[in-house]
Amino acid sequence: MNYGQDLSSRDADEHIVYFREPDECGSENPLAEKYPLxxxxxxxxxxxxxxxFEVPVLRELDPEPQGKVNSVDAEARGVKDGD
Incomplete structure (x- = not known):
């Protein structure tokens, strides 16, 4: 489906998901150094x-939000499992 995105560089027979770096947080953005994650x-x-959200049985199964960090990024910042 075309929703106005530029698909000119894609192979016409390619139908799988592809990655496009976000404009606001990509590695070429000057803010990437200040905000690397x-x-x-x-x-x-x-x-x-x-x-x-407040159903007691569901709160037992899912008591708190979880943050997941890539192991390489976590190690670089001294974050360990359970922090």
């Missing part, structure tokens, strides 16, 4: 539109 939010399977 990119945050992506994972959707919890225990919440639907936040309406089940």
């Amino acid at each position: 990119v945050y992506l939010q994972e959707h919890s399977r225990f919440r639907i539109h936040t309406q089940w």
